[in-house]
Structure formats: C-alpha cells, structure tokens
Amino acid sequence: MNSQEAIEHLRQDASIRPLLSQIEVPDFTPSGRVYYDLLESIVSQQLSVKVADVIFKRFISLFPDQYPHPDKLIEIDFDKLRSVGLSNQKANYLQNVARFTIENDLESIAWHQKSEAEIISLLTQIKGVGTWTVQMLLMFTLGRPDVFPVDDLGIQQAMQKLFSIEEENTRLLKKQMIAYAEPWRPYRTYACRYLWRWKDQ
Secondary structure, eight states, X not given: OOHHHHHXXXXXXTTTHHHHHHOOOOOOOOOOXXXXXXXXXXXHTTSXXXXXXXXXXXXXXXXXXXXXXXXXXXXXXXXXXXXXXXXXXXXXXXXXXHHHHHHHTXXXXXXXXXXXXXXXXXXXXXXXXXXXXXXXXXXXXXXXXXXXXXXXXXXXXXXXXXXXXXXXOHHHHHHHHHHHHGGGTTOHHHHHHHHHHHHHX
C-alpha cells in the first residue's frame, strides 16, 4: 500500500487535511490470509480485543500445528470448541467458514483478480459473515486502498464530528457520509484509518 501517495491525495481535501498533520497512522503489510482472518474476526465479534485474543489463542492451540485447517476444523469435537470460551453460535460460524472454504476452495483463490463487490458477494454467503466483516478483510487482509465501511459506527461518529453532521436518520446520514468521502477516492481506506485513530484520541 503506497501510503505516501495516498496522504498526498488526501491532503487536497481541506476537511481531512488537519487530521493528517495531527495523527500518525502506522503503515502495515496486509496478511492475505482470508480464511484465517475470517476465523479471527468471528471470534472477536462483540468482545474486547484482550478477551478475543485470549480465546483465539486457545482456539488455535486445539490444532497440532496451531493452524485450524478447514478439514480439521469441521471434524473437531464441538465440545472442544466450546471449551476454549466460544459460544455455540460462534463455534457453528467457525465451522461454517471451514465448510465454505473447502466447498469453494477459498485458500486457492487469486483474490487480487476479484473486485470488492465480488468478494463481498462471495463471502457474505457464509452464515455469520456480514458486509462489515468482509470490508475489514478487504482493508486489512487484502490491503484494498479504497474501501469505505459506511455502516461502521466509529466512522459514522468520526464523520459526524468532523463535518458537524446532526442528521439522526441513519439512511440520510450514510448518504451524507458517502458524499463527503467522495474526494477521498481512491484512498478511502486510508482516510478511514485516520478517522478511527482521530476518534480514539
């Protein structure tokens, strides 16, 4: 991901320019591990980062090489999955991901050849995986530079603050957000990373 090029582009928009000066957002290398990161994202749903990390480490420790190969995951005893702190629902979702991975050969897909829309359409077929989850994968696992997760609460709150938006109707709020973010193309992923960091500070 060419962060310098993205920052130079974003600097052209006066609304987000101050954030680029105030905040440092570290660069990162996308993992490319769609299957593995899908499992981790499911485990982390509705949990604090610390708790999710503990449970995920316990989960992968169930497998001999610390990797939950799809064929091993669908065969593992359900009570074993529950024993590491997973709910029934999450244990089911993890096995759904494993089955879908085998059926669709996810680990062999050339993800760089697929569009964002194609990837969202494919992966949201998995029960337990929604659009937001896939958008996070696009951003952080596949390193797509122009993803805009309009449903993300943190992005909504940051943009309401940045642009002094008082709209309470969610549909109209999202419409405004998309319009305000238009100048950030094709680097909306970078803009979102600054918005998240700015909101947290």
